[in-house]
Amino acid sequence: QVQLRESGGGSVQAGGSLRLSCTASTYTYRSNSMAWFRQAPGKAREAVAAISTISTRTYHADSVKGRFTISQYYAENTVYLEMNSLKPDDTAMYYCAADPNWDTLLRGAANYWGQGTQVTVSS
Numbered sequence: 001q002v003q004l005r006e007s008g009g010g011s012v013q014a015g016g017s018l019r020l021s022c023t024a025s026t027y028t029y030r031s032n033s034m035a036w037f038r039q040a041p042g043k044a045r046e047a048v049a050a051i052s053t054i055s056t057r058t059y060h061a062d063s064v065k066g067r068f069t070i071s072q073y074y075a076e077n078t079v080y081l082e083m084n085s086l087k088p089d090d091t092a093m094y095y096c097a098a099d100p101n102w103d104t105l106l107r108g109a110a111n112y113w114g115q116g117t118q119v120t121v122s123s
Helices: 026-031 103-105
Strands: 004-007 009-013 020-026 033-039 046-051 058-060 068-073 077-081 092-099 116-121
Touching: 004 092, 020 026, 020 033, 020 092, 020 116, 026 103, 033 077, 033 103, 046 068, 046 077, 046 103, 058 068
Parallel strands: 009 116
Antiparallel strands: 004 020, 020 077, 033 046, 033 092, 046 058, 068 077, 092 116
């Protein structure tokens, strides 16, 4: 059974930072690309960042470029989302997702999803 385990959410003031982590099983991590999505109440889910675990390919949404960075620690099957200069608009539930197909992953149709971790940014 695929498991994506997220951690690192919390509450911060605007301008603060958080780092989210998503750890997968070895098979899942090495056979899929990984991504972070977020969904705020009343809004559609959106792709925030994505990374290939077998190449240098990455994606960052325009809304987070320059503030968020996706990275990975291959030896521990973990993908990180470093979030800096947080804004109240970043408040959402953040989900880790995995899929072997990059386009499918970014469309939000990934095969595998984590339970989510809440990020709340106050002004």
